[in-house]
Amino acid sequence: MSPQEFLSTAILLGVFVACAGCYGLLYTLARLRLSHVLMSMAYGAYLLQGVATVILLTQTSLAVVWKLLLVASFLIYAGIPPVTWRHLERTHQPVGHQS
């Protein structure tokens, strides 16, 4: 890995997780406020994470195992906000109202 590539790869890895954070933040806000605009922004953040993933896969010389890990992480990040939201809704229901 060249010096220039090392630095840009590290920054992209940071962007990768930061986008996941923005996605989670916006998704939750969208569900709380029932806002389509915020939900679109949330998916936009996830899309940006996808772009970061594609760049990391195609433009960097990370080892294959790390690239596979990035793809797996990218897919798992997609599910975390909705799954967490569903569990939060379920656990916050009064006892006896759980389906």
Place this chain on the structure above:
Amino acid sequence: MYKSQQLALKYFAASLFVFGLLVVAGLLAAIYYVKFGFLLGVLDFSVAKMLHINALIISLLMGFLGAIYWFLPDELGQETVGIALAHLLFYVLCLAVGIVVVVYIFVQYGGSDQFAMWFINQGRKYVEAPRWASIGIFVVLCTLAYNIAATALRARKITGVIGVLIAAMVPLTLVYLFAFPAITNMSVDLYWWWWLVHMWVEATWEIIIGCILALSLMKLLDTPRRIVEIWLYLEVGLVLGTGILGLGHHYFWIGTPAYWLSIGGVFSALEPLPLLGMVVHAIYDAGKHQMKTTNKPAFYWLLAEAFGNFIGAGVWGFMMTLPQINLFSHGTQWTVSHGHFAFYGAYVTGILAVVYIAVQNWRQIGEVTGNAWKWAFAFLNLGMIGMVGGLLISGMAQSFYERALGGSTLEAFMAGQSNPWFMQGMYARLGFGIMFAVGFVILVYDLGRMVRKGRALPPRNVAA
């Protein structure tokens, strides 16, 4: 007010005092980078750094102890068993910390002999306390474990949170034993030393802060116990699932077998996943309560905990955790940036939330008002963000020029240290460090204002 809670307040005060020492030592350490030869031969960089990072450990431990002693009697409905011993050990610990600090400042270091190890310092980063003081810390931790377990037994009650807390006491005390061995093989020494540092910071402490935050949420937002405990189990399980083997990222370059590259890389890369769940949870709670609470400072510090943990540990950690990147970034200011953000985000913010909860309850303040806490919150957070930003730029310059381009030679090291990008980052760190220090002064002023404003809870006459 329970005696246990009186002790908690003393621990909080001591924790804040030691945190003040941490800030002063941190500012000194920042000055060395921009003013070469500063205090050289009087108080060298290594001493300021030692004070800074040891104060961090002691301050956080005191904060944890305070939080546990505060919540324990309320949670179990009775005075903490063995509280007199805990009180005595508090004074012993404070005296020991004072002596150790004086030795650090005035004696600084000794020879390579048993005397130095027992009475000056053990020479192992983060746990440099001389052996006699380390034994004292171990005794304090054992007493805490005894206090919790014996109180639960006396009360014939173990809540989910207390059960998790008791379980966490076992690794908390046991891994501290790794502070003691004096192993001459550096690889083997570092191997076990990381057990202590990593298993405390990224495993045991995560459980303890999880328990403390669970108890805080019940107090602050009246969140039902059922909900808090389900999420505590889930989040602690996920954090431990990724955090324990995340230990491997410390084993990349210390002479351990190559399989640690894979183990460390994979599990470290998974570490941000549960942190994202915590962010979602924090926003959900904030939204459902519409930010309505009688203690906004505590609430905001709890929110800062979720975000700080995700960004400091998650984003900053992930940037540099894969071995191909870490080869260049480890041990640079980049790591320092990550360390500052993660420690602050995961622990300091959580403890500050509990301090506000405790002071509000102690002084019987209906609603925490005023603007000082907002200034403290802003200065501390912006100061920290600025510091870690400055350190990140310096660390990137160091990794790029010294490691990647220069090949880690001594010449490259010197060139990296005087690189303009590196220096500008260091100036930024110092400037924002001063901002952080101002925030800390405002925080102490605000807490002092709350103490003066309210009236104290009457003491309870409950048998220990």
